[in-house]
Amino acid sequence: MAMESSLWPSCNYSHNVTFFYNWVGKAISKEWTTRDLVVIGLGVTVCFIVVLSNLMVMIAIFINRRFHFPIYYLLSNMAAADLFAGIAYANLMLNTGPWTRTLTKKQWYIRGALIDISLTASVANLLAVAVERHQTIITMQQHSKMTKRRVLLLITCIWAVSILMGLVPSTFWNCECDLDDCSTVAPLYSRRFLIFWAVLNLLTFLIMVGMYARIFIYVRYQSRYSSRHTSEMRHNQTVVSLMKTISMVLGAFVICWTPGLVTLLLDGLLGKKSHANAFEKFCLVIAECNSLVNPIIYSLRDDEMRTTFKSILCCLCWRGRCQQREPSPVKIESPQPEETLGCVEKSQDQDSYNKDDC
Template identity: 80%
Template sequence: MENSASNTCYYNHNVTFFYDWVGKKISEVWTTRDFVVIGLGLTVSIVVVLANLMVMAAIFINRRFHFPIYYLLGNMAAADLFAGISYINLMLNTGPWTRLLIKEQWYIRGALIDISLTASVANLFAVALERHQTIFTMQLHSKMTKRRVVLLIVGIWAVSIIMGLVPSTFWNCECDLNDCSTVAPLYSRRFLIFWAVLNLLTFFIMMAMYTRIFIYVRYQNQHTSETWHNQAVVNLMKTISMVLGAFVICWTPGLVVLLLDGLLGKASRANDYEKFCLVIAECNSLVNPIIYSLRDDEMRRTFKHILCCLCQRGADQQRECPPVEIDSPLPEEGQRKCEAQALCLSPEPDNIEDS
């Protein structure tokens, strides 16, 4: 039976057939647990989408963020936003609903998650390369042209889409049932091994790059008098490192589970940890906006500007909120001179004292 399963293709079989083959159960009726999982999942996903929309809007409206590093961070927010949409789609196609999915819908559900992960990893790697180039040339921001940044972002999403389509196009187990994953029953276990090892290796390379950068920055701080420049570099590096650290912490458990599933199959008992790892991975898309708001004063002020505009428009449609327009980044000591331009809450003549 195993030999025949290895030599026969099962293109005409439905999703349930592959789930039954690997022994992964699909709920037949809705349970309280299913409602709780879907309710919490949808709530978190909606918050993820709104929070990352705010990050993208902040980078768009504030000219102090119009640099390659922030464009890449904005693209990372777009990847997190895409992840939020992917999780919403997953929540609406899970539980007993899984039985109703055709294979194309099931592949799309998995592809959306794969695309968001690949885009996030590729963005983090691009940010690491950008920081490596600028720090070792004693610059605060890269001089990369906007055209190159756009091409880089387009390339990141092109690679992400290709990687997301790989399992559905040719690297699946429809012609080799013995190679089916227990976590993702239509995926090839060999693909999961490749996928997990590639991402874990990328994590290791990025962490090594940031370690080298931090050693270099510490050395430069001891041999240069440009205090404000060094402090700005360190602050930005700390923010990016926190983003990288949060990503590695949130995604490593899931990648390890996929790796064990690919290597051991049913013996790995990966399904026992799948939901837990997915929740951690989903939370990562919410962590980045929190890091930006806690670490970056300018980003926090821009968030307040956006919320101020939304509140004012809701209360008074005729009142317009002043735009945030700062032409160039300034050292921390010089922020006081342009504070009136940077802050969202530009005081009206009647309420200066209250502001």
């Protein structure tokens, strides 16, 4: 019986959150400082802006039929992941500092799970977008022929995997039964889980960067030897423009999240010797900014998205007159009637619309 008990680590689930913080040497402030209040105030404000801006992206894709394609559905789901990240960061801000002492282990795990879910959803969406772009562009198409049912199934799978990964630390991969394996950044998490988590995401980054590099090389090769027909040139320009937008989204994500993932990897490998707590909050701020960058990229890179944003704001400001107003037409070389949509269907006298009213 003694041998059997020695084979299994002793688990004491009665330890509270403060015990694990003290065990790894991560200090919990006892009272609020002016700096803490300023950081929380700015953080919650940024989270509020993140939620509103990504909600606007989702609404724009929903109301504009020009965006009713698989690639934009996936971008809308990415906006949903960023919106979820804004909520997760706000919850983190409101449960940090001296409030950490009042958290139960369940509440602490929920706080961390929300961040894990948002990161997994964003990475999975970027990977799905990369695969979709690779498939469509290699076959010389502008949009995938994937049905809405398959897109919905893919989005459901993304969130299912994200929730599963968020629950892993709280269910079995933590350090409650092995205190020597506790992380210094996330004291209840297992260092081995952090290594797995960081390596998995960094490898996914490399795979996506490789896929986009191959796509750009292929598009450049095809453009060099394609015919000079006007319609084909316009198609290539549209594909390249969309690819540049998505690549900027991917680049911003990699830049914002790589420091945090490297920090987790060093914490998992070196433990206290990594001194990860010294720059943990800095990495968290950079990661939070990523959720705010994507709507800015969409509005700067896509004229149609920017026009739809303006029409949404116009409808919010003039709800009583929104039914009679339409967004200004997008300036393109050969406009097609079905490509410019607003709050409602365009009327025949669109040219008489006065943009100064909004």
